[in-house]
Amino acid sequence: MQLKHFLKSHSLFRNLSVSDCDALAHAFEIREYAAGDGIVREGKPGKELYLLIEGEVRVTQYNLVTGELEERKALRPGELFGLLSLIDHLPTAAGCVATTPVKVGVLGRTGYNLLAQSAAPIALSFQFAVAKQLAADLRHQDESLRRMLV
Amino acid sequence: METARLEEVAPKLAQRIGSRNAPVLAALVNERELAAGEVLIADRAPVSSLFLVVSGELRVDMGGATQTLEIGSLGTGKWVGEISLFDDDSTSTARVTAAAPSRVLELPHASFWAARAEHPDLVNVLTKELVDLMSERLRSTRALLSDGADEGIGASATSRADRGANRNWIRSVLQKLTGAEG
Numbered sequence: 001m002q003l004k005h006f007l008k009s010h011s012l013f014r015n016l017s018v019s020d021c022d023a024l025a026h027a028f029e030i031r032e033y034a035a036g037d038g039i040v041r042e043g044k045p046g047k048e049l050y051l052l053i054e055g056e057v058r059v060t061q062y063n064l065v066t067g068e069l070e071e072r073k074a075l076r077p078g079e080l081f082g083l084l085s086l087i088d089h090l091p092t093a094a095g096c097v098a099t100t101p102v103k104v105g106v107l108g109r110t111g112y113n114l115l116a117q118s119a120a121p122i123a124l125s126f127q128f129a130v131a132k133q134l135a136a137d138l139r140h141q142d143e144s145l146r147r148m149l150v
Numbered sequence: 151m152e153t154a155r156l157e158e159v160a161p162k163l164a165q166r167i168g169s170r171n172a173p174v175l176a177a178l179v180n181e182r183e184l185a186a187g188e189v190l191i192a193d194r195a196p197v198s199s200l201f202l203v204v205s206g207e208l209r210v211d212m213g214g215a216t217q218t219l220e221i222g223s224l225g226t227g228k229w230v231g232e233i234s235l236f237d238d239d240s241t242s243t244a245r246v247t248a249a250a251p252s253r254v255l256e257l258p259h260a261s262f263w264a265a266r267a268e269h270p271d272l273v274n275v276l277t278k279e280l281v282d283l284m285s286e287r288l289r290s291t292r293a294l295l296s297d298g299a300d301e302g303i304g305a306s307a308t309s310r311a312d313r314g315a316n317r318n319w320i321r322s323v324l325q326k327l328t329g330a331e332g
Contacts, residue, residue: 015267064295065323088285093292124270127277128236134284135237141291142212142233142243142327145320149217 003028003105006053010078012125020119027115028105033098039081040096046085048106052077055102061094065144072140074099080129084137086112087130093137151176159204160255162227166279171272178261184208184248190230193245197234199256203227206252210330212244219321222330223249229329232280235259244328283329291326 004025007013013021028051033039039050042062057075062068072094075081085092086109107115116123156176157164164172184190184206191197193213208224221244224230234240240259266273325332 064292084285087281088289090289120270120274124266124274124277127274127281131236131277131281131284132238134281134288135233135235137288138233138284138291138327139237139239139243141288141295142324145324145327146212148316148320149212149219 003030003053006078012080012129013122016119016121016125020121023119024115024122027111028107031104031106033102033104035098035100035102037098037102038095039098039102039104040092040094042093042095043091046082046090046092048108049080049082049086049112050096051105051107052079052081053103053105055098055100057081057102058097058099059094060097063144065141065148080133083126083129084133087126151179151181155181156255159253160202163202167272167275171269171275174265174269174272175257175276178265179255179257182254182256184252184254186248186250186252188248189245190248190254191242191244191246194241197231197240197242198260199258200232200235200262201230201257202255203230204253204255207249208252208254209247209249210244210328211247212324219317219324221321221324221328222332224328224330229280229283230254232284235262235280244324287327287329291323294323294326 002025004021007016007021007025013024016024030053033055039057040046042060052075054077057079059072059075059081061070061072063070075096081094081096082092084090112126116126153173153176156172156179159181163175167175181204190201190208193211203224203226205226208228208230210221210224212219212221224246230246231242233243262273262276321332324330
């Protein structure tokens with residue numbers, strides 16, 4: 001499937017105009033990983049965001065509340081990762097490993113900044129993705145702490 | 151509500167969103183009065199609105215399996231319910247009760263999302279504000295969690311004294327997480 005059509009069917013980018021969608025599709029670099037390849041390492045500086053196009057990626061995170069390495073979720077095509085550290089320049093908060101052969105769209109910080117400045121709808125779409133991720137992470141920590149109230 | 155009323159009860163918010171967006175937001179929000187002791191959001195209940203405290207004080211607490219922990223309070227200018235707005239799971243992460251007669255602005259989630267197409271500038275400004283807020287909370291929570299892990303509290307607490315320190319530590323982390331003040 002062409003990346004442009006893939007983006008247009010994505011819930012985050014569905015409202016983008018044809019030209020904005022084209023611009024976004026052109027900004028992504030396509031990259032492939034073999035099963036078992038590490039894509040993002042937890043705690044390292046984040047320079048890129050990734051859009052999973054094909055395959056499955058496992059997200060792991062060291063839980064500071066329990067002290068355990070947790071498998072947070074399995075990502076499916078259409079999901080974004082690496083976004084938070086790109087936005088706030090902090091080290092990545094989770095690790096991401098390909099569990100099958102994987103194809104991703106990769107967007108570096110420069111490309112992201114150019115897009116966000118040039119097209120408000122694209123910036124807003126990414127803002128929503130960031131907000132959703134932050135909300136999910138805050139809830140996860142809330143639940144971990146709640147389990148300690150025994 | 152009228153734009154003038156929004157500017158009167160939430161002047162800082164009205165200034166942040168700008169004069170073009172203030173009438174739009176005023177048309178979307180309701181003003182709610184809460185009596186002391188009235189529950190605004192029940193623990194683990196579905197949440198369908200975002201709230202801004204414009205007067206009074208709200209108390210935040212959370213229940214575990216057998217304990218309830220009072221976390222702190224939210225005063226004027228504090229947002230409530232931002233996690234439920236953006237997360238797929240819209241249930242509350244704590245109970246929020248009016249500690250004194252209070253007033254909040256209520257923005258239904260449905261109104262927020264409906265405004266995305268027609269008023270993207272307002273939605274963008276509000277989203278950015280909430281993203282900055284949640285990002286700061288996550289960052290400061292992680293720093294506190296990391297310090298706790300280093301000092302052997304948190305999950306590694308085993309003795310009674312440790313568990314006492316644990317409860318205080320949990321409270322301080324939850325204060326960062328919710329924005330409540332102790």
